Amino acid sequence: MRGADVSEYVVRFSVWARVQHAAVIALFALLLLTGMPQKWPYVEASRWIIEHLGGIFVVRWLHRAAGVAFSVLLVVHVAVAIGGVLSRRTRPSMLLSVRDFRDAVDFLRYCLGWAEAPPRFGRFDYRQKFEYWGLVFGGFVMALTGFILYFPIAVSRVLPAELIPAAKVMHSYEALLAFLIILVWHLFAVLLSPEAFPIDTSIFTGKIRKERLRHEHALEYEELVGRE
Ligand code: HEM
Numbered sequence: 001m002r003g004a005d006v007s008e009y010v011v012r013f014s015v016w017a018r019v020q021h022a023a024v025i026a027l028f029a030l031l032l033l034t035g036m037p038q039k040w041p042y043v044e045a046s047r048w049i050i051e052h053l054g055g056i057f058v059v060r061w062l063h064r065a066a067g068v069a070f071s072v073l074l075v076v077h078v079a080v081a082i083g084g085v086l087s088r089r090t091r092p093s094m095l096l097s098v099r100d101f102r103d104a105v106d107f108l109r110y111c112l113g114w115a116e117a118p119p120r121f122g123r124f125d126y127r128q129k130f131e132y133w134g135l136v137f138g139g140f141v142m143a144l145t146g147f148i149l150y151f152p153i154a155v156s157r158v159l160p161a162e163l164i165p166a167a168k169v170m171h172s173y174e175a176l177l178a179f180l181i182i183l184v185w186h187l188f189a190v191l192l193s194p195e196a197f198p199i200d201t202s203i204f205t206g207k208i209r210k211e212r213l214r215h216e217h218a219l220e221y222e223e224l225v226g227r228e
Contacts, residue, residue, distance in 0.1 A: 010224060012208040020077060021203045024135075027070045032179055034063035039172055064150060071143040078136070093123040096133065100126040120218040131186060138178050145171035 013021075037046035037059060053059050084090035102119075103126045109115040124132070148155050148167035156164060190200045195216060202208040214221040 008210050009207040010210055011206055012202050013206045018206055023073055027066050030066040034059045035175055067146045074139045094129055094132050096129055100129055122219040141174050
């Protein structure tokens with residue numbers, strides 16, 4: 001059994017996964033804290049944040065430093081994931097398949113009372129996969145547009161200068177979208193949903209209760225523990 005705990009827990013997340021998640025929380029929070037006051041500079045709260053962080057000059061450089069760190073993390077994450085799959089050390093458990101879209105429809109049917117049982121999920125369910133790919137693609141959009149805003153003169157020497165205001169609009173609205181998705185979707189799933197309430201700690205401790213695994217990731221449970 002892969003990474004099994006002795007009694008009622010099994011190991012769900014590696015140290016590397018937990019470190020990445022902690023780094024994303026810290027960097028994303030810092031990027032929001034230093035980015036949003038630039039988007040809405042005349043709001044009272046923005047002025048307060050800018051003043052308490054040491055002024056707009058500090059805020060802009062903190063944002064750029066966090067942006068560079070976030071971009072490096074993203075590239076390293078993708079490289080390690082691809083390397084792991086190619087060398088067969090890890091399985092591509094986040095890859096989307098037709099089954100995930102079918103699961104989404106089946107789960108909706110279950111919620112509407114049109115199906116007797118919910119679909120049974122593997123290591124990651126369709127919601128987790130959609131969110132993961134949203135983060136990866138959204139992350140690349142933020143990194144690309146962020147670097148265009150970081151080096152506007154260099155960019156406009158090789159590409160049309162109209163790209164700069166376009167990048168600003170994309171960066172600004174993608175930031176808002178990402179923030180709302182984290183707030184409404186992710187935080188609901190890991191804090192308030194009936195399965196997780198008051199908090200799902202597995203990504204911090206690395207462990208999950210066997211009973212929860214059986215309930216939420218039945219197919220993975222059967223693979224790890226066997227049918228009971
Ligand atoms: C992924 C999380 C990120 C969030 C939530 C975020 C958020 C924001 C927001 C809200 C703005 C203000 C846009 C406006 O004025 O309408 C901004 C500006 C900016 N961002 Fe980001 N950003 C992120 C990532 C990045 C990355 C990866 C970089 C790359 C270095 C970056 C570099 C910049 C730059 C250069 C500006 C223009 C302001 C300045 O010149 O300092 N950002 N960001």
